Amino acid sequence: MNQAIRNTWIVALAMFALLFGSLTVVQFFEAENLNANPWNSRTIYKDFDKNRGAILVDGDPIAESVPSDDEFAYQRVYNEPELYAPITGFYSLVYGSTQMESAMNAQLSGSGDEFFYEQIVQMFSGGQVEGASVELTLDAELQQLAWDLMPEGVKGSIVVMEPDTGNILAMVSKPSFDPNEVAGHNTEKVTENMAGLEEVPGLSPFINAANESLLAPGSVFKLVVAAAALESGKYDADSELENPPTLKLPGTNVELPNYVNGGCAARTTADFSFALEQSCNTPFAQIAMDLGEDAIAEQTAKFGYGESYQIPTHVTASRFPTGMSDDLLAQSAIGQYDVRVTPLQVAMTSAAIANDGVLMKPNLVRTVRAPDLRVMDSPKPEELQRSLSADNAKLIQDWMVNVVDRGIGGRAAIPGVEVAGKTGTAELMAGEEGNNSWFTGFAPADDPQAVVSVVFEDVDVATGSSLASSSAKQLLEAVLNK
């Protein structure tokens, strides 16, 4: 009988062994998956009880956690919400987190590996790990100015960036929204608010339009074609370009005209400088067909097209189409057809030219500071790649100065300062009235302090182009007066 009792005991032990096994599976091996499960509100509850780090601009918090007396210990609050909404994103119970709140979550929540020591201390002390604060590269005054320069009711974006560091000084989009509306803890109210935001025409509360909207670039793309031409070695500053008023596109009956209001008609042959100054279409269409799709595509890649970036928020890859017939290639050369760029990509193109051909990685984070004010991280300027030779960059710089001095970018001129620029007007899809009006440029041309990229979407040509150029002027002026 005793042997049977011992066997029963062994069966009991075997059952307990299975329990130890299954507990280990759930609490150790599967724990990470279970914690990441979208049904797991516990992770959210835990996060929302944390004193999350602030997001700062010039030392002032634009997003911060303040003690709350509802079911969570803290409430996320956005100061100057609309101005910074596309950068901060939101931290929502219902909709998760977006933009900086998501990209820098490990630091803001104190859950990253760099908090290892704090986490160990917390395990024994029972306290909470406080998150780090994130100071952005943005300049509060420039950000406000950029915001004010965009009229209400207009859809568009402005990016101001330092060409030699990639640091972003201002990044504004309209229409914007108030992230406080979706950061509340009353989920019903938040859902209702989100439904309201999604009705706002032109607004997508989940994206940062300056980094994530893809637009037709129009004539600002000619900078890329000019760079491709110079880099190919087939063209130089003295090359004589055919400049017919219209160009019949091969294999079609479509006539590609020069810009009607410009001064292109004055000459039937042009050099690069004149073609850029007046933004003539036909010379660039012919260059593109001469160089071929691959050469242009290669140059776009050197400027950063085809890559998405984390700066640390997400930047959508800009794209240049492939497998085009010559007529489509000709249209692409002037930034039509299926060429799509982000406002940031346009700034990056100018920045590479301004920085003597070297493309720096755009960046929004200046420093990450622990709650004890110790600097945990401060990203160094990072060189992405060389986009074109320094000599070719200088040539294009000079031509861009002429665009503002003598050409159609005159509204961007600042007395006593050499401003380089390029305008663009992209026709929208057939059947729509408006255009995308672009301006990109930098100043001073010999030692660029800042590049700007301005776009107003779906506006009429006259208002759009004057708005874009004059906004750029005021922004550059503000940078230079600092």
Add this chain to the structure above:
Amino acid sequence: MSNIQTAPRSRRNTELLLLLLALVVGIGANMLVGLDQDRAFDSDFFTQGITLIVLVLVVHVVLRLRAKYADPVILPIVTALNGIGLAMIHRLDIATGDSAATRQLFWTGIAIGVVVAVIWLLRDHRVLRRFTYLSLIASAALLIFPLLPFVGMEVNGARIWVNLGFATFQPGEIAKITLAIFFAGYLSTNRDLILLAGRKIGPLQLPRWQDMGPMLAAWLVSIGVLVFQRDLGSSILFFGLFMAMIYVATSRVSWVIIGLLMIAVGGFVAFQLFPHVTNRINGWIKAFDPEVYNAIGGSHQIVQGLFGLASGALTGTGLGQGRPDLVTFANSDMIIAALGEELGLIGLSAIVMLYVLLVSRGIRAALGSRDAFGKLLATGLSFTLALQCFVVIGGVTRLIPLTGLTTPFLAAGGSSLLANWLIVALLLLISDAARRPTVTGPATESRPPGDRPRRRSKTDERNTGSTEVIQP
């Protein structure tokens, strides 16, 4: 086992020392709960702490007086478990604004009162053998009780409750003890008959048809509980209890195989026929299927429990720092998930280890017991505890389907607490009889008083089961 004999010692001082340790664990946990919720040392804390101390010390003193040689580890283990359970229930009370801890403490008091009465009045477990058939009738009554109109009530689909007016009670919890007594009595009387007869097929000795009677009865009871009370957990528990006991009585694997086949058939038919069983199985296999997760009575509870366990990970959030209140029935069916969340894998493993020790001490008492009835009863009761842990913790960790059993001593619930403390009282008595150097009760075999323990011989063991008096 060693043949070296030592003089039997009562080990009551060891018990007292371990008891203090257990109280420090339980009351310390309760203090941490208060500290983390900024409610340290409130009146609840002192009432709960002092009541627990007084209650277990009373049991200790009664053991000193009446069952001197009882196993010294059992009471401290159970005290620690009961204390940890109280702390967690108190902690969940703070989160939900309930007062379950006070009720649990009240039931602990009743349970310990019953334990004291049993130890004081019963003195020797062998008395229970006289009540073999009375226990059968009691079991039947206890199981039928909740099915009666007016007194019986249905909670969450299971009809296992009776309303006592001032409180509700699950008679099935007590039925597992009366059934164990019946099986132990029946099998210890009839085991020779069952053993001798039967056909042999290959290595298996099959029982005779007439000897299958009790097995069929147990099977029918289990199925009856499953069908009429819709309580899968108790059904498994009753049948497992019986299987273990008949195996110990006969040492025949054939019984276990027949039993497992019957479970398989019963389980399959139940799965096909009864939606409450189908639900349980679906909630187990397809727990993460959105349809099952969102269904009423689906896998929401088990998945939430898994989230709790996972968030505790290795070291746990610390008492009072997690969100165990997000799980439904966190203080009863799912208390393991709550403990796992706040104490982590390490803490929960320590708790499971306490059960391993408790079950092992129970088995130890069975091995040492000098009578077949005691051996069967102790094994049956110990195995019940193990099986209950397996069914609950296995269910919570998704090793097996989740059923509505409670975790012994930890979970909120008076009936379960009372029943499990009763098991402890019986195990203490059996261990006392096993370790006592001279038999003073109504013994079947006795030695002259003052006789020193003898060396055992092989013949002894064969004849009487075991006469072990070796001290641990």
